[in-house]
Amino acid sequence: MPKSTIPREKIKEYAQLSPFELKNIFIDIAKKAQADQPGQKGKSSVQMLNAGRGNPNWLASGPREAFYALGYFALSESRRVWTADNLGGMPDIPGSGERFDTFVRRHPDLPGIELLQKCVEFAVKRFGFEKDAFVHELTDSSVGDNYPVPDRILTHTEQIVRGYIEDEMFDKRPPAGNVSYFATEGGTAAMCYIFDSLMKNGILKKGDRIALMVPVFTPYIEIPELDTYEFDVTYIEANKFVETGVREWRYPEEEVAKLADPEIKLVCLVNPSNPPSLALSQRVADQIKDIVATKNPNLLLVTDDVYGTFVEGFRSIAADLPRNTLLVYSYSKHYGCTGWRLGVIGLNDDNVIDDMLKALPQADKDRLDKRYGTLSLEPGKIRFIDRLVADSRQVALNHTAGLSLPQQVMMCLFSLFDMLEEGQEYKSRIRATVQQRLELLLEGAQMKISDDPKRAGYYIELDLIAQAELEHGKDFADFLEKNYEPIDPLFRLAEQTGVVLLNGGGFEGPEWSVRVSLANLDDLDYLKIGHHLRAIFDDYAREWEGSRA
Numbered sequence: 001m002p003k004s005t006i007p008r009e010k011i012k013e014y015a016q017l018s019p020f021e022l023k024n025i026f027i028d029i030a031k032k033a034q035a036d037q038p039g040q041k042g043k044s045s046v047q048m049l050n051a052g053r054g055n056p057n058w059l060a061s062g063p064r065e066a067f068y069a070l071g072y073f074a075l076s077e078s079r080r081v082w083t084a085d086n087l088g089g090m091p092d093i094p095g096s097g098e099r100f101d102t103f104v105r106r107h108p109d110l111p112g113i114e115l116l117q118k119c120v121e122f123a124v125k126r127f128g129f130e131k132d133a134f135v136h137e138l139t140d141s142s143v144g145d146n147y148p149v150p151d152r153i154l155t156h157t158e159q160i161v162r163g164y165i166e167d168e169m170f171d172k173r174p175p176a177g178n179v180s181y182f183a184t185e186g187g188t189a190a191m192c193y194i195f196d197s198l199m200k201n202g203i204l205k206k207g208d209r210i211a212l213m214v215p216v217f218t219p220y221i222e223i224p225e226l227d228t229y230e231f232d233v234t235y236i237e238a239n240k241f242v243e244t245g246v247r248e249w250r251y252p253e254e255e256v257a258k259l260a261d262p263e264i265k266l267v268c269l270v271n272p273s274n275p276p277s278l279a280l281s282q283r284v285a286d287q288i289k290d291i292v293a294t295k296n297p298n299l300l301l302v303t304d305d306v307y308g309t310f311v312e313g314f315r316s317i318a319a320d321l322p323r324n325t326l327l328v329y330s331y332s333k334h335y336g337c338t339g340w341r342l343g344v345i346g347l348n349d350d351n352v353i354d355d356m357l358k359a360l361p362q363a364d365k366d367r368l369d370k371r372y373g374t375l376s377l378e379p380g381k382i383r384f385i386d387r388l389v390a391d392s393r394q395v396a397l398n399h400t401a402g403l404s405l406p407q408q409v410m411m412c413l414f415s416l417f418d419m420l421e422e423g424q425e426y427k428s429r430i431r432a433t434v435q436q437r438l439e440l441l442l443e444g445a446q447m448k449i450s451d452d453p454k455r456a457g458y459y460i461e462l463d464l465i466a467q468a469e470l471e472h473g474k475d476f477a478d479f480l481e482k483n484y485e486p487i488d489p490l491f492r493l494a495e496q497t498g499v500v501l502l503n504g505g506g507f508e509g510p511e512w513s514v515r516v517s518l519a520n521l522d523d524l525d526y527l528k529i530g531h532h533l534r535a536i537f538d539d540y541a542r543e544w545e546g547s548r549a
Helices: 008-014 019-036 061-081 096-106 113-127 131-143 155-168 186-200 218-225 253-260 282-294 352-358 362-372 384-391 405-419 421-445 464-472 474-483 488-497 523-548
Strands: 179-184 209-214 232-237 241-243 264-270 300-304 325-330 343-348 459-463 513-517
Touching: 008 488, 019 488, 061 096, 061 113, 061 131, 061 405, 096 113, 096 131, 113 131, 113 155, 113 405, 131 155, 131 405, 155 179, 155 343, 155 405, 179 186, 179 384, 179 405, 186 218, 186 300, 186 325, 186 343, 186 384, 209 218, 218 232, 232 253, 253 264, 253 282, 343 384, 352 384, 405 421, 421 459, 421 523, 459 464, 464 474, 464 513, 464 523, 474 523, 488 523, 513 523
Parallel strands: 209 232, 209 264, 264 300, 300 325
Antiparallel strands: 179 343, 325 343, 459 513
């Protein structure tokens, strides 16, 4: 295959972009490649395969059917109160549980009604709910006729989410104490709210030192660089190798030890990691626990655990360090619901942030009392988790804060579904799907990765320089670095094969690494991507051999 037609200087300019913006350029190039290479019967000989973004190509259909079935019951409850053409009333609480049972009996063929009934009955049994109150929360919320009350998260929904997180993020071994949750518009909003409120409350200040465990989801790199924050960032690098040319993507002890510096106020991690897609080892979790216990007791952790359900026996570091950790979880990837925008922030009621608020200088306390003074006669007693809610709506709109109620109902049904046998079968199926795609990719690419039982497999990060050294030695690796930009292979892939991948350097990983999402294409597409990647890699090897002739 020929070299990329894009000049090296232009490629160097493009390298400054976020990988998610660079992806759009690759897509445009791949589309052009399709148009420029016609095949038989008018179809292009180039198939665009976009494995750049991590939006899964599956979705959990059962809980959605249950949601739609709930909608029919909710409207019957509304019309029972008041009906006039298209006008209905607000559903009543008394007798709602019995009326729900009657509705189920009368509509046995309604899609989703059986799963909805299972979810309701399971929730009543596991959490000890009063049935009328729970059914009414589902009913009233699904029609969205009220503001969210409580604003942070609905009462029954919080208990269900807590149970789900205990099962899936804490491996059914939750930490001591109670964890309070704030329902957010996905993990995206959770990230924004956390950084904003930590600053607003004086827990973090502009220019403070923070740490990032890298590689990491790009926004965690880019947010600290904004002029709002300008944090001094220390990278904790997963730079261990299993053998020459094969990365382990694990954190050496000396890297983690950087967190012992008390000047580091906060560390952010994605667990399992993005893009290496490996759950944090217990060795590292124990080392961080020891650092907090001995050298940096006020170190805050933000752990983004969106991929935790893809690892058997996953347990968040929030279970090991409950007092110091803000847990972020998004439903998007597991349930194929990126468009629903469903996430939560979890914080143990016994936490160091609330302690730090109490220890602030009086001038800061006075400033914050003024900020939150319209919400309480004792604003100093407002917990950080509730300040997050207020700050998310500029405090003045706290009375209308909260995730929309239909979204919270969907979150509730996804959580309950997971607690049923059907949900566990679904989890096994999507885990097997990404693992199958990983195997196909590696078969096509003929590349080796570390064997790791904590691999989620939602993404894979392949280090092409390490692979070059593994196959042809250091001279070949040096040739690549001297003669090409690290993202040159991605331009070649898009231009010559229609494949779109992301640059691992944009995640603060090795510059010559590439990220492949294993979630968003058909299984056999990953075999094709592997073949294309191998062909491009072999082209570089031939160019190197030609240069030595």
